[in-house]
Amino acid sequence: MSNLLQKIDCFIVGAQKCGTTSLYNWLNQHPEIGADMSLKDYHFFLDDKEYKKGHDYFEDQYGDKRYRKYIHCAVNYMYMYNVAAKRIYEYNEGSKIIIIIRDPIKRAFSAYLYFKKKNKEKRSFLKAINADESKYKSLEERLDYTYLGHGHYSQQIKSFLTLFGCNNVKILFYEELFDESCRSIIMKDMLMFIGVKDVDYLFNYNHLNKAGLARFDLLNNVMSSKAKKDAINSVLPYRKMLSKKSRASIRWILNELNYRASDEFLSEEDYEKVKEMFIEEYLRLEEVLGKRFRKLWRY
Secondary structure (H helix, E strand, C coil), X not given: CCCCCCCCCEEEEECCCCCHHHHHHHHHCCCCEECCHHHCCCCCCCCHHHHCCCHHHHHHCCCCCCCCEEEEEXXXXXXXXXXXXXXXXXXXXXXXXXXXXXXXXXXHHHHHHHHHHCCCCCCCHHHHHCCCHHHCCCHHHHHHCCCCHHHCHHHHHHHHHHXXXXXXXXXXXXXXXXXXXXXXXXXXXXXXXHCCCCCCCCCCCCCCCCCCEECCHHHHHHHCCHHHHHHHHHHCCHHHHCCHHHHHHHHHHHHHXXXXXXXXXXXXXXXXXXXXXXXXXXHHHHHHXXXXXXXXXCC
């Protein structure tokens, strides 16, 4: 039996590079909400090895501090909806699901810059986005390099709506969430959706995990390489010296300190080329959401 008094009942499931880290951080500031940053992108419901450890093990990762609400956030649940959505539903069918989407072309370019920063991507943006995504076999490749697939939101959203129902799925637009003129209204509505008492809480709106470049290549290479971190740990066993939560806090601080804006931009010409790949998806998404959003995304 886990230490929690209630099941975790709120999940931020994606999409990748749509502001989930920032939203999770904002909600973690609320005194009624448990959203441990060390558990951000802990893909329990997707990782078979972790999932076999059971639901009690999953809940125990959140400790025994009592919060009114607990939130679990893992960005690839949305893309891997065929596995994750069903498992979350089996865990708690009354869960609240939060989804953030953005212009899929800008999302793809942001993901491209992110994996380029992580030394995982060497191709040009157009070569990367035109690659045959069916050739990616490993889970890591399927999660990292499917720049088009992650932006095919309609089927992903439809799966969560079908399982959890419209009243339990909140869909946000990145473009509105990061618009200072309407963000406070969106966050108040979000707190009402989650079910906390203090819906007028004032957040510190940091923008975390932005796509960009590394300020210090050496630090970036070490942080991006499991082998290098293992080598350091063999000499200085920091994994024993520091708790998982402390290591996560240090990692977030170093990531932010090592960030600098990219000098690579998405050209208008490339934007128009990629837009053609999403025309049918825009229409499918309009049908699923029952609304148009052409003022937010140019199509």
